[in-house]
Amino acid sequence: MTNKKRLLAAALLTALALTSFAGPSWARQADEPVIEGSISPQARTFIDRQTRFGSMPTGDVTQRAEAYAVMFAEDATLWEAASPLIHGKENIRSSITATLGLVPQLGFIPQRLAAGGDTVMYGAHNTAVIGGKTVEYPAIYRVVLDASGDVVQGRRYYDRYSW
Numbered sequence: 001m002t003n004k005k006r007l008l009a010a011a012l013l014t015a016l017a018l019t020s021f022a023g024p025s026w027a028r029q030a031d032e033p034v035i036e037g038s039i040s041p042q043a044r045t046f047i048d049r050q051t052r053f054g055s056m057p058t059g060d061v062t063q064r065a066e067a068y069a070v071m072f073a074e075d076a077t078l079w080e081a082a083s084p085l086i087h088g089k090e091n092i093r094s095s096i097t098a099t100l101g102l103v104p105q106l107g108f109i110p111q112r113l114a115a116g117g118d119t120v121m122y123g124a125h126n127t128a129v130i131g132g133k134t135v136e137y138p139a140i141y142r143v144v145l146d147a148s149g150d151v152v153q154g155r156r157y158y159d160r161y162s163w
Helices: 003-022 041-055 061-069 089-102
Strands: 034-037 072-080 106-116 119-130 133-145 151-158
Touching: 041 061, 041 106, 041 119, 041 133, 061 089, 072 089
Parallel strands: 034 106, 072 151
Antiparallel strands: 106 119, 119 133, 133 151
């Protein structure tokens, strides 16, 4: 196979993997999320916590922020595109508190989960009310976990086009 064909094949496989993982922003949740890989007890701890946070009713921002912060180790980091790295559980709690203050009607449901070793990819269908308008978009939450299932490194990726 020529280098040009190899590059084309690699690009196609990458595009197919990304589009099948994230799915279109209008995709709806099936009865159960698709699960790939081996879900360790640590991964299950994170998945359960993340799903609980995503399904919490809007209301008490402090309670929701605590449900988010409980997922993280004390020295964890959290990053998303176009934002500075957030370091430490207390700073992560402050950040999600500020986010929920701006977008109190934020929720998500898992669609596609992949786990291997200490890493989990949590694909979700997010719904938020922004400026009075309901917006739906896909998101990927990639985390590295410690032995107890706490996030030591978190990354959030969103399709912001619909915003």
